[in-house]
Amino acid sequence: MSSSQQPFRLAVIGSGPAGVYAAETLLRSAPVKSGELEVSIDLFDRFPAPFGLIRYGVAPDHPRIKGIITALHRILGRGDIRFLGDVEFGTDLTAEDLRTHYDAVIYATGALKDADLRIPGIELEGSHGAADFVAWYDGNPDYPRTWELDAESVAVIGNGNVALDVARVLSKSADELLRTEIPANVHEGLQAARTTDVHVFGRRGPAQTKFSPLEARELAHPKGLQVVMDPRDLEQITEAQWEAIKADKRTDQVVQTFVGWLEEQQRREAAGEEPTDREGGPVQRRLHMHFWHRPVEVLGEDGKVTGMRFERTRLDEDGELVGTGEMVDYDLGAVYRAVGYHGSELPGVPYDARRGVILNQAGRVTEADGSVIPGAYTNGWIKRGPVGLIGATKSDAIETITCLLEDIEAGRLSPAPERDDDAILRLLEDRGVQYTTWDGWMALDEHEKSLGAAAVDADGEPRARIKVVEREEMVRVSREGAPQPTHA
Structure with a gap:
């Protein structure tokens, strides 16, 4: 060379x-x-x-x-x-x-692009790819400015990072997200959302999630949110599986987070106490964590999502996931599949x-x-x-x-x-x-920061940034704010 x-x-x-x-x-x-x-x-x-x-x-x-x-x-x-x-x-x-x-x-x-989830009913109105929803709340200029959020109970299918992100955004109050760079149209859409219950479904158990310990703990952070656990999901973990969980520090920390939520939930139920959020405040929304649920069918009526059917699963002696034959139906108004990208x-x-x-x-x-x-x-x-x-x-x-x-x-x-x-x-x-150029990005970067500085979050503090959504506006700010390259 x-x-x-x-x-x-x-x-x-x-x-x-x-x-x-x-x-x-x-x-x-x-x-x-x-x-x-x-x-x-x-x-x-x-x-x-x-x-x-x-x-x-x-x-x-x-x-x-x-x-x-x-x-x-x-x-x-x-x-x-x-x-x-x-x-x-x-x-x-x-x-x-x-x-x-x-x-x-x-x-x-x-x-x-969203990976496919090949089950009956996935094409119904109210069934969405998580990647499309992420693009909306992230201000992707190629997506519509509005998103219908009129379903009270929604499902998020998946136990990866994208599923966590979607569940967290759906579970938080819109004003909490003012601390971030979300565009004005996204804040308005989330503020008008009727969602009260978010259900997260995973095919495998708590130990097989892809969450980090920090990401798992953060699920319970939103103000006004109660995390709801199903005791069966932890009870079906065998002694041998518990030993394997405790042998892996990351996995143990994640599972112990779920255990802690369940123990607190059961303590309150036994004492006849009303549920609260993590700070002791009133509950406005609930995040339901479901494990050992394999998607079977999206249920619908008149072309719209009305629920979803799952088969409960377990791990066999070889650690392979198998169905139990037990079917469980949930009433839902929307479904978000977060089963991977393509x-x-x-x-x-x-x-x-x-x-x-x-x-x-x-x-x-x-x-x-x-x-x-x-x-x-x-x-x-x-x-x-x-x-x-x-x-x-x-x-x-x-x-x-x-x-x-x-x-x-x-x-x-x-x-x-x-x-x-x-x-x-x-x-x-x-x-x-x-x-557009790098100098143009610097101009757009400063413009977005100035938009944030002129607005305030829920605590009355200036926002760090408000993201510009419209492509034409991004190009205009970029090209007007920076000289274009000169060439012969």
């Missing part, structure tokens, strides 16, 4: 963690740091603002988000990665365009529809027959499927960038015909694309 007269040109599609960490991994690689390889990186996103899943796929009150945003902001703010937002791959920019202007491309578009196909990029990923080998994009497509790579959930957290995304990036560097060293990549940095800007402008 040797330094060439012109930098190695890389395009990254997607500015969430997978895209940013892939670019950062290349910049931190030995050949680049030693000066042996000079690189030029353009980071594209379909949204006018960066950060992908972190901005549009996680609950605004999630405790770890600020830290992740800060890390990504620090990387992109250095200036050695060029951000170009509001550019839709497949429409504004094609795979052929990328081959013309870049020596290689990394697809890091994530997975934001990646979307990108135009002109080989795709595995069953797994929802780009066809690849260790990050190298391949054809259906397994042959490698030179110069095409992938990273993150669209590479491996929607599993794992930030740590896994960083490991993915190392694997993908290692393959990229090997291919550069071996001379497997053909140089792009068009090597002018500004040529891609001229192409976008010729197509009428109102792209």
Whole structure:
């Protein structure tokens, strides 16, 4: 590998963690740091603002988000990665365009579509994918501004992080969320919600949840909320299973949280005391935790959700989940499935529809027959499927960038015909694309903070930020607040 007269040109599609960490991994690689390889990186996103899943796929009150945003902001703010937002791959920019202007491309578009739950009635009105709801309350500009929240009792299907986020947002009062960056339309929608009971269902037991101890404890935090446990869900845990639970610190802490809630619930019932929230206040909403429930059917009438049927489950002697044959019905007005994500196909990029990923080998994009497509790579959930957290995304990036560097060293990549940095800007402008830049994001960032400073939360304190939802407004603020790049 040797330094060439012109930098190695890389395009990254997607500015969430997978895209940013892939670019950062290349910049931190030995050949680049030693000066042996000079690189030029353009980071594209379909949204006018960066950060992908972190901005549009996680609950605004999630405790770890600020830290992740800060890390990504620090990387992109250095200036050695060029951000170009509001550019839709497949429409504004094609795979052929990328081959013309870049020596290689990394697809890091994530997975934001709901995985299917194939049971009868899932298509009924009032049955929703959790990802759609998350997009609404996170202010995704591509989603409607309103969400119908007139059901008093709702179900959340799943025991992962997304299920927790959805359950927490549905369980909190709208005013509590004013401490976050939720848009005005989301606050108005949640304020008008009629929800009083949120039921969270998991196929397995309390020990098999994917919650962290902190996330489990936070479920009981909302003001006016009572957590309701079913004694049967803990009673059916065998002695051997309890031993396994106590042998794992994280699992034990999570399960003991549920045990504590149940013991307090039973103590109050035995004493004839009225239930309260965690601070002793009156109960306004209830969060029901259900384990050992396998979804069987969404029940409906006149095309609308009226309930849901489950089969109770257990673990057999081999630790496999089996049905007990006992069916249980619940009256419900809405259902949110949070059973996983599924990646979307990108135009002109080989795709595995069953797994929802780009066809690849260790990050190298391949054809259906397994042959490698030179110069095409992938990273993150669209590479491996929607599993794992930030740590896994960083490991993915190392694997993908290692393959990229090997291919550069071996001379497997053909140089792009068009090597002018500004040529891609001229192409976008010729197509009428109102792209945004990092300076534009900084302007939008300050604008959102100023909106927050001019408003107050439920405690009368200025809000940190109010997220802008409308795409046109995001683009306007971004482009008016920052000078556009100049080029010949």
